[in-house]
Amino acid sequence: MHVIESGNVAAATGVKLARARVIAAYPITPQTPLTEKLSELVDSNDMDAEYIPVESEHSALAVCIAASSAGSRAFTATSANGLLYMNEQIHWAAGARLPIVMCIANRGIGAPWTVWNDHQDSISQRDTGWIQLYACDHQQIIDTVIQAYYIAETVSIPVMVCYDGYLLSHTYMPFDVPDASDVDKFLPPFQPAYALDPDNPANLNTVTLPELRPDVRGNTAPAYMEIRHCLHDDMRRAIDVVQKADAEYQKIIGRGGTPLLEPYRCDDADSIAVCLGSLSFQLRDVIDTLRDEGLKIGVLGVRLYRPFPDEAIVSALSGANVVTVFEKALSYGYQGPLFSDIKSALYGQQRTPVIQNYILGLGGREIKTSDLLSALRTTGADSLELSDTPGWIGLKLQEIEDDR
Amino acid sequence: MEKKIFGRMKSHSEPGPGDAGKTGSWRVLRPVIDLKKCIPAKSGKNACFLCWLYCPDGVVTRTIPPEINYEYCKGCEICAEECPADAITMVEEAEFIEMED
Amino acid sequence: MTVKTTTLNLPEEELVHPGNRACSGCGLSLIYRIGLKALGNNTILVVPPSCLTVLQGLYPIASTRLPCLNVTFASTAAAATGVLGALRAQKNDQTIVAAWAGDGGTSDIGIQSLSGACERGENLIFICYDNEAYMNTGVQRSGTTPQGVITTTTPIKGKLQAKKDVPAIIAAHGLNYVATASASYPLDLFDKITKAKTIPGPKYLHVHTPCPAGWGFEPRYSIKIGRLAVETGLFDLYEIENSVHRLTGASEKLLKKKLKPVTDYLNTQSRFRALSKDRIEEIQKQVDAKWNGYRSSLS
Numbered sequence: 001m002h003v004i005e006s007g008n009v010a011a012a013t014g015v016k017l018a019r020a021r022v023i024a025a026y027p028i029t030p031q032t033p034l035t036e037k038l039s040e041l042v043d044s045n046d047m048d049a050e051y052i053p054v055e056s057e058h059s060a061l062a063v064c065i066a067a068s069s070a071g072s073r074a075f076t077a078t079s080a081n082g083l084l085y086m087n088e089q090i091h092w093a094a095g096a097r098l099p100i101v102m103c104i105a106n107r108g109i110g111a112p113w114t115v116w117n118d119h120q121d122s123i124s125q126r127d128t129g130w131i132q133l134y135a136c137d138h139q140q141i142i143d144t145v146i147q148a149y150y151i152a153e154t155v156s157i158p159v160m161v162c163y164d165g166y167l168l169s170h171t172y173m174p175f176d177v178p179d180a181s182d183v184d185k186f187l188p189p190f191q192p193a194y195a196l197d198p199d200n201p202a203n204l205n206t207v208t209l210p211e212l213r214p215d216v217r218g219n220t221a222p223a224y225m226e227i228r229h230c231l232h233d234d235m236r237r238a239i240d241v242v243q244k245a246d247a248e249y250q251k252i253i254g255r256g257g258t259p260l261l262e263p264y265r266c267d268d269a270d271s272i273a274v275c276l277g278s279l280s281f282q283l284r285d286v287i288d289t290l291r292d293e294g295l296k297i298g299v300l301g302v303r304l305y306r307p308f309p310d311e312a313i314v315s316a317l318s319g320a321n322v323v324t325v326f327e328k329a330l331s332y333g334y335q336g337p338l339f340s341d342i343k344s345a346l347y348g349q350q351r352t353p354v355i356q357n358y359i360l361g362l363g364g365r366e367i368k369t370s371d372l373l374s375a376l377r378t379t380g381a382d383s384l385e386l387s388d389t390p391g392w393i394g395l396k397l398q399e400i401e402d403d404r
Numbered sequence: 405m406e407k408k409i410f411g412r413m414k415s416h417s418e419p420g421p422g423d424a425g426k427t428g429s430w431r432v433l434r435p436v437i438d439l440k441k442c443i444p445a446k447s448g449k450n451a452c453f454l455c456w457l458y459c460p461d462g463v464v465t466r467t468i469p470p471e472i473n474y475e476y477c478k479g480c481e482i483c484a485e486e487c488p489a490d491a492i493t494m495v496e497e498a499e500f501i502e503m504e505d
Numbered sequence: 506m507t508v509k510t511t512t513l514n515l516p517e518e519e520l521v522h523p524g525n526r527a528c529s530g531c532g533l534s535l536i537y538r539i540g541l542k543a544l545g546n547n548t549i550l551v552v553p554p555s556c557l558t559v560l561q562g563l564y565p566i567a568s569t570r571l572p573c574l575n576v577t578f579a580s581t582a583a584a585a586t587g588v589l590g591a592l593r594a595q596k597n598d599q600t601i602v603a604a605w606a607g608d609g610g611t612s613d614i615g616i617q618s619l620s621g622a623c624e625r626g627e628n629l630i631f632i633c634y635d636n637e638a639y640m641n642t643g644v645q646r647s648g649t650t651p652q653g654v655i656t657t658t659t660p661i662k663g664k665l666q667a668k669k670d671v672p673a674i675i676a677a678h679g680l681n682y683v684a685t686a687s688a689s690y691p692l693d694l695f696d697k698i699t700k701a702k703t704i705p706g707p708k709y710l711h712v713h714t715p716c717p718a719g720w721g722f723e724p725r726y727s728i729k730i731g732r733l734a735v736e737t738g739l740f741d742l743y744e745i746e747n748s749v750h751r752l753t754g755a756s757e758k759l760l761k762k763k764l765k766p767v768t769d770y771l772n773t774q775s776r777f778r779a780l781s782k783d784r785i786e787e788i789q790k791q792v793d794a795k796w797n798g799y800r801s802s803l804s
Contacts, residue, residue, distance in 0.1 A: 055621030059583030066587025156411030203567035216420030230413035422524035423562035460534030476523035480530030481725030
């Protein structure tokens with residue numbers, strides 16, 4: 001069924017089709033209409049779920065952690081400061097190996113306050129052990145939310161589905177809503193290995209010592225480090241599962257093919273632009289213009305950010321001479337995180353392109369196509385050495401008056 | 405979906421005694437019940453059992469006579485303090501080690 | 506209250522294994538042991554970081570014969586909400602969800618999620634074991650530490666502020682059942698939890714928990730000291746149902762008796778050592794005024 005709706009509604013529809021059973025959410029711009037849509041779906045009995053209007057984001061994820069531990073499919077969504085308020089729970093959900101799915105309507109973080117889009121919120125959570133997928137348009141939002149549960153429940157790792165606040169959350173686009181019966185074929189009911197059960201009592205996630213200890217049967221049990229290593233190891237193996245989920249989805253629903261990276265005109269490209277989220281679609285117009293000017297250039301959208309698909313990245317980029325990484329986030333005091341990750345993946349490869357980093361769009365600063373065109377025309381033309389200092393696009397220091 | 409090969413290691417504890425080992429080793433003094441004074445023991449009836457009620461660790465049995473699990477009794481002395489018949493005295497652990505020798 | 510439980514008819518089955526890490530003579534140990542007998546086998550427990558976390562055991566051995574969910578410090582009542590949500594989604598209205606938190610996890614860091622759960626009317630039993638400081642981390646002051654008490658963060662002058670009246674705060678949410686209890690009156694605690702199980706919506710129990718290590722007394726006096734708190738009129742056993750406050754058990758009996766002087770209680774614990782004579786007299790006056798109020802509202 002084709003509809004024209006907002007990105008937030010696309011996400012809500014995905015949650016409904018995925019048959020989430022316990023939903024907890026606290027409103028925060030620009031996620032709010034997503035939670036409102038879900039409460040409307042539950043209130044009108046269009047969706048069979050418990051909707052719990054919690055009193056904070058920290059509690060929202062607490063509800064999901066507990067509901068998932070008790071064996072029910074759980075969902076929440078947030079943005080920016082809400083995500084940070086639940087930060088300790090983010091780490092908890094991953095360490096507890098719970099297949100929770102959460103949507104992030106990407107928004108910049110205070111201080112100072114901003115409600116507009118950038119990626120600092122989800123990027124700041126990249127070390128937590130959550131799988132991170134970035135959607136570029138409304139179709140990808142609804143499809144990725146559904147696939148997220150398949151992935152999460154296969155690998156017992158929570159999944160964050162990120163989409164740009166306002167640019168996607170609040171804009172209206174046409175997209176296809178898959179049939180519920182097809183989604184049911186793709187995504188069976190949640191069957192955890194263990195759910196809190198008085199008939200089978202267990203104590204979950206209590207204090208875990210640094211060293212190994214025997215369990216009640218006398219067998220040597222793992223300690224904290226082994227348990228955490230297991231999360232990391234399973235995350236690395238999740239790259240295959242993300243691809244498998246996409247293949248299955250393509251078979252049943254008919255869409256997919258770019259589970260890890262989304263290349264556009266990269267096959268013979270000398271220069272490749274890389275970014276997360278909807279910016280990659282905006283860059284396609286820039287690429288087309290530059291191709292008409294004779295530049296052999298393409299854009300690579302990164303869909304799976306964590307676990308980092310390093311092999312796929314190396315494969316996609318090592319043939320280029322120049323790589324330009326555009327980021328709406330920054331690891332303060334150093335450089336863009338995606339830039340660091342890509343450089344790290346390319347380290348030691350036989351062929352290493354020149355890589356340049358641009359920070360842009362922070363706090364919703366408009367990203368002008370003309371600025372993108374200039375950046376991509378000049379990068380590589382001038383610098384044939386690696387530049388570690390990120391460039392800034394759209395920064396307006398020179399326009400500020402007085403002697404700040 | 406291959407469920408079993410993922411998430412094999414989690415902090416999932418099963419119930420059992422002795423998380424802190426044999427906590428009887430914490431004791432310096434051991435509670436000993438004088439069956440001639442103990443109310444249920446001397447009457448042969450179900451009565452009192454305050455030692456069972458107030459034991460924080462549940463190592464006293466509600467039987468005639470009450471029995472103390474010395475493997476886990478921490479020697480807190482609450483049973484001795486609360487016994488209405490003064491039937492419980494605290495005795496140096498050292499005395500029992502000598503006997504076991 | 507209908508049936509009063511006695512030592513002879515209290516359920517015998519122990520739901521806590523011995524050999525756990527609770528201190529010798531721990532008031533919480535007794536509350537937990539008796540409380541689980543009341544909650545019964547069809548219960549899921551939710552626990553924040555606290556002395557109970559340690560009592561429940563370090564991985565991989567659990568001392569509790571019930572499912573326990575460890576959660577972050579501020580989220581106890583929210584996590585209990587989540588378990589209840591899952592049970593509803595699974596059409597299970599039989600399994601009880603009981604949250605056990607210390608005074609910090611209830612009324613300081615935990616108060617936001619508790620307030621939210623109460624406002625939403627969640628069907629949980631929330632038991633606060635109040636040992637009047639952050640005991641698990643080594644006796645730092647909390648909101649429920651009484652005024653004047655020496656703790657590691659109020660080491661010389663003692664706590665300047667008064668004890669937070671948590672049952673009143675929770676009762677103000679309009680709960681059907683709020684009650685206080687004490688480790689020293691385990692049968693009363695058992696009956697109150699048993700009663701709470703039959704009442705819909707959130708139920709809150711605030712349980713006075715003597716702590717030998719943190720309060721500064723010999724473990725053998727745990728029960729005696731908790732009893733003195735009630736007998737001196739400092740800690741009252743009561744229920745609030747439909748906004749009506751009613752003294753119960755030993756506290757109710759005190760309406761017709763003379764209170765023991767507060768010094769009988771204060772002198773037993775080294776944590777009160779900084780209280781001046783004037784301050785103690787003030788405490789006695791406050792207690793007397795409170796009890797005069799109770800007695801006059803009866804007549």
